[in-house]
Amino acid sequence: MKIWIPAASLAVLLTACGGSDTASTTPRTKTMALTVQGAEHAPSEYTRLLQSIYIGFFGRPADALGLQFWSKIFSERNLPLTAPELIAAYANNAELRTTLDAFAASQEFGDLYVNNHASFINALYLNAFNRNAEAAGIEFWSSLLDSKQLMPAQVVLSIVGGAQNDDAVVVAKKIEAATLFTSLLDTSGKILAYDGARVNSAVRTLLSTITAGTDMAAFRAEIDAFIATMEDIPGPFPAVSYYAGYHYLQDVTGNAPLYAANYTYGVGGVAQPASSGKLSFGQQSQTIGFSRVGTDFIYDAPVIASAGIGGGTLPAVSMLCQSVATPDGSASKSTDVLVARSATQLVDAAALANQTFTVYRENCVKGGSNLKSISFDAQGNGTFPSGSGVLTLNPVVVTRLLNGQVLPDLSTGKFLVFSAYRYQRADQSTGYVIVQHLGNQKTGVTEGALAIWSQE
Structure with missing residues (x-):
């Protein structure tokens, strides 16, 4: 720079x-x-x-x-x-x-x-x-x-x-x-x-x-x-886009991103019908290849499945799933969520006013949440309907959650944290996404879950 x-x-x-x-x-x-x-x-x-x-x-x-x-x-x-x-x-x-x-x-x-x-x-x-x-x-x-x-x-x-x-x-x-x-x-x-x-x-x-x-x-x-x-024009070097990464086993306290990540790809962008590049991610950094066919991104091992939100040249949010050993055997888990640095993290309930999130993704597929949706009214009051009723949080509490305060999940006994982002879609409209992390409130947890709420 x-x-x-x-x-x-x-x-x-x-x-x-x-x-x-x-x-x-x-x-x-x-x-x-x-x-x-x-x-x-x-x-x-x-x-x-x-x-x-x-x-x-x-x-x-x-x-x-x-x-x-x-x-x-x-x-x-x-x-x-x-x-x-x-x-x-x-x-x-x-x-x-x-x-x-x-x-x-x-x-x-x-x-x-x-x-x-x-x-x-x-x-x-x-x-x-x-x-x-x-x-x-x-x-x-x-x-x-x-x-x-x-x-x-x-x-x-x-x-x-x-x-x-x-x-x-x-x-x-x-x-x-x-x-x-x-x-x-x-x-x-x-x-x-x-x-x-x-x-x-x-x-x-x-x-x-x-x-x-x-x-x-x-x-x-x-x-x-x-x-x-x-000095070659436009130059031989790949483009680079920076991301912040969450990991499903990270400490939920504060819920800040755990590591930096980046995509590198051809100067012309990742455009149809197919193109390829490299993704570097993880606290212990690793680099894998990726390709795009149509609107789908395909990643090299150890990623076995993925989901993207706000796809333009690259997704605004990428969910990466890997095979994880569980008590019941091996399972595909959403181990990492990457959020583009161009997205704006929201730290005030007012920034989510009048936004509703109805699409939930976990383990790179839709569905599976105890919550039916997440919505916010004009004042920033949050409403979280679930199978056991409706939880409503006032703007002060919502703001605290967006700044890292943990919320006990009564159904699991674990802790729930949220990070909200605003990003620009490929058509120049504004999209919103929430990264939801469920886990133990300590470092070195052995289980956890990363999910995405979006507005598709």
Whole structure:
């Protein structure tokens, strides 16, 4: 992501992660080499550190203008040159904190992660080491974030800078590749071409192929080839759409999405009669293929069935079913529900005024709920008719539910939570959907159910 950031604007700085769309498109290497008056280090001395920050936060090389901008900021503010020094100074240096926290406040960071510390830690391991994190690492770092003993920037620096063994080799090679990549953006066309979700995702995938045994001299040819194709119009890279994912065994408390997911697909979109792409999903990220025939999406294993809501180029909401061992044997369960980031999560009962939901899906098929429908009147009062009567909740309670409060399910003894979203249909009309999660109010549950209420 690249946006224009006036050097003197601290407020805009907090939303930035990269360089500029409107600044001069020619590299200013001479400026980079000069020490800013009063600074201890020249901007160019921060290259390796900033590339490690980009790798940790975004899994990709810095763009040329972003590297130039941040190098100047780090130099002007006399920030340390190494990750350990940055970590040590973070708590007591407000200017340093503001600078580092800006990466976590960026739109790109918001697209790549959800507000779940465990999935964030796993994503950092993938960014830095090209592998999923071990359970002990997730628990250790998540607990520090949960307790606010560390902030995301400190964790990024600690994980990337504290790598050992093969992990240290991999991240060092990724930083070497990133530094080379940015240095090769030596024309205005290349600088402008390295911009946007598509190319960011593609170069992230390129760096994900690096291993401890990668021959970096040979890998330069892959970087050269990648950069050579960036200026092609409309470009060779697949489109990418970001989603937030729920899992049926996640803790119902708060009912926030558990992980980030994404679809990548051909530039022309997923259009009839058939097209294909990749879906990356799960807290322990996995990537599977998918194809579309007509209006149906077909996914590779382990997904055995699916259902989509609001289908345009891609569904606004995807329900993915897998084979799950149950006391009665194996069964197809709705293990994951993905909601497009373009959908708006609703946190106030008034946003659901006059909406009725009559279609219920669980385990990728319609039907099966104890409730007959869910509806809201003009004031946001919710009505939930079921076989045992009608439950009515006032707008205050509905708002609490939309913000994560659990509702005891008297028929099962478990807990029920709802997340509501508004999205745009393919015909430009507005649709609404509710993700319903039934489960135990604790982490590590052994059973649960994800369902979707929609308006079809």
